[in-house]
Every structure is written in C-alpha cells, then in structure tokens.
Amino acid sequence: MTKPKLESSQRAARAAKRRFAGFPAMKQLSSQTYRDRIRSLYDGPAGSVLALASLVSLHMPLVGRMFKARKPDVSQVRSVLDIGSGAGQILGHLVKFVPADAVIVGCDLSHQMLCRARKRLRSPRPLYIAADMTHLPFAEAAFDLVTCGYVLEHLQDPMPGLREFHRVLKPGGKLFLLATEDTVPGLLTSRTWKCRTYSRAELEAACVEAGLPWRTQLWLTPVHRFFKLGGILFEAEKRAAAAVN
Numbered sequence: 001m002t003k004p005k006l007e008s009s010q011r012a013a014r015a016a017k018r019r020f021a022g023f024p025a026m027k028q029l030s031s032q033t034y035r036d037r038i039r040s041l042y043d044g045p046a047g048s049v050l051a052l053a054s055l056v057s058l059h060m061p062l063v064g065r066m067f068k069a070r071k072p073d074v075s076q077v078r079s080v081l082d083i084g085s086g087a088g089q090i091l092g093h094l095v096k097f098v099p100a101d102a103v104i105v106g107c108d109l110s111h112q113m114l115c116r117a118r119k120r121l122r123s124p125r126p127l128y129i130a131a132d133m134t135h136l137p138f139a140e141a142a143f144d145l146v147t148c149g150y151v152l153e154h155l156q157d158p159m160p161g162l163r164e165f166h167r168v169l170k171p172g173g174k175l176f177l178l179a180t181e182d183t184v185p186g187l188l189t190s191r192t193w194k195c196r197t198y199s200r201a202e203l204e205a206a207c208v209e210a211g212l213p214w215r216t217q218l219w220l221t222p223v224h225r226f227f228k229l230g231g232i233l234f235e236a237e238k239r240a241a242a243a244v245n
C-alpha cells in the first residue's frame with residue numbers, strides 16, 4: 001500500500017522540477033523573439049565569460065580528454081560542423097584532433113560569439129558562419145560529423161534542430177551531442193542560460209524520430225557518471241539508406 005504513495009510523491013517531485021526547470025518565458029515567447037533574446041544574451045557580457053565558465057566547470061578540459069580518448073573518434077573525419085560553437089570550446093578540440101586537411105566549420109546564432117571563438121583559438125582552420133541551428137545554410141549530406149555542445153536546450157522543441165543535423169550529415173555520419181539534463185545542477189544551468197533541460201528518455205526518443213539513433217552514451221568522468229553530472233552526452237549515427245538491389 002505504500003507504493004502508490006511513493007509513486008505520487010515521485011510524480012509531485014517531478015512536476016515541481018519541471019515547473020522550476022528552464023526559462024519560463026521560453027514557453028511563452030514566439031521562437032523568433034526567444035531567439036533574439038538568446039542572441040543578445042550571448043552577444044553581451046554573459047557570452048564574454050563563457051570560455052572562463054567552461055574552464056572553471058572543467059567542461060572544456062574534460063571534453064578535450066574525451067576527444068583524446070577517441071570518444072568520439074574523429075581520426076577519419078573529412079568534414080565537421082560544430083553547431084553553437086560559442087567561445088570555440090569544441091572547435092579547439094576539433095582543430096587539435098581531426099586530420100590536418102579536414103574541413104572544420106563553426107556556426108553560431110551570435111556573431112559576437114564567433115568573433116570571440118576566432119580570437120581565442122587563433123587558428124586559421126575553422127570557417128565561421130552565423131546561422132540558426134534550425135535553418136543551416138549547408139547542403140544535404142555535407143558533413144561526416146556534427147558536434148553540438150549545450151545548444152539544443154535553446155529549442156523548446158528539439159525536432160527542427162535534430163532534423164537539420166540529420167539533413168546535413170552524410171549517411172553513416174556521426175552526431176556528438178551534449179545537452180543539459182533535468183537534474184538539480186541542470187536546472188540551475190537552465191536558469192542561468194535561459195534554456196530548457198531534457199530527460200534522457202525524451203531526448204533519445206526525439207533522436208530516434210529524427211533518424212539519429214544513439215550508438216553510445218558517454219560521461220565526462222566516472223565521477224560524473226556516478227553523480228549524474230555534466231549532462232547528457234552521446235554519439236548518434238545517421239542511418240545509412242538501405243541498399244537497393
């Protein structure tokens with residue numbers, strides 16, 4: 001008889017978490033108005049401390065360790081698109097680990113963030129393009145790899161973004177994605193960066209619907225795995241078209 005009580009208290013806790021999670025205006029504003037707000041958030045002072053925040057939270061060095069450990073393996077990549085490049089946190093690792101002749105493109109909604117990334121990385125390699133992840137200015141099947149770190153949470157509905165990632169990936173191409181999870185640290189992040197959070201099940205189902213089934217779930221470190229920190233990290237693959245006989 002105690003089980004239903006427990007379940008209802010769990011449901012209440014989950015509902016309370018959902019109420020607190022995210023930037024409330026995200027659900028009320030039109031997607032264009034929300035996007036404009038996010039662009040000015042990152043263009044402004046908050047964006048100027050993004051690189052430092054990623055360093056202090058250890059995200060930047062720990063994601064670097066993952067690339068070094070080939071999770072994801074980028075050693076054969078010929079073309080890569082980093083979506084929502086921010087201060088170039090992931091771009092910096094790509095410059096270091098993808099083959100020297102691979103094409104690296106960084107795109108972001110915020111022109112200022114792209115300027116900051118270029119200045120910080122001091123590398124002639126990445127091409128920088130201001131673009132919205134739901135309308136990517138690239139041809140179909142243009143990239144072997146798409147990386148996207150803590151950006152998809154800026155969409156109320158992930159599907160338009162995921163469908164674009166799928167469109168620009170080659171069949172068999174990989175997606176390496178990091179997203180804010182609906183844990184307590186995730187909720188705090190969502191308040192700071194005016195975004196939403198995801199549950200693993202919801203995000204995995206959305207990826208399957210977009211044709212990007214997960215191959216592996218990843219963690220920054222075993223400690224992050226144990227305490228469920230660092231968000232949802234996974235590698236997905238665009239299903240290759242079935243062979244025609």
Ligand SMILES: C[S@@+](CC[C@H](N)C(=O)[O-])C[C@H]1O[C@@H](n2cnc3c(N)ncnc32)[C@H](O)[C@@H]1O
Nearest residue numbers: 042084086089108109110113132133149151154
């Ligand atoms: C938290 S930062 C992530 C930076 C970096 N990728 C990382 O791994 O730390 C989020 C970035 O996504 C960008 N962004 C937000 N909404 C976007 C959209 N609709 N299309 C493209 N970029 C977007 C922001 O301008 C910001 O630079």
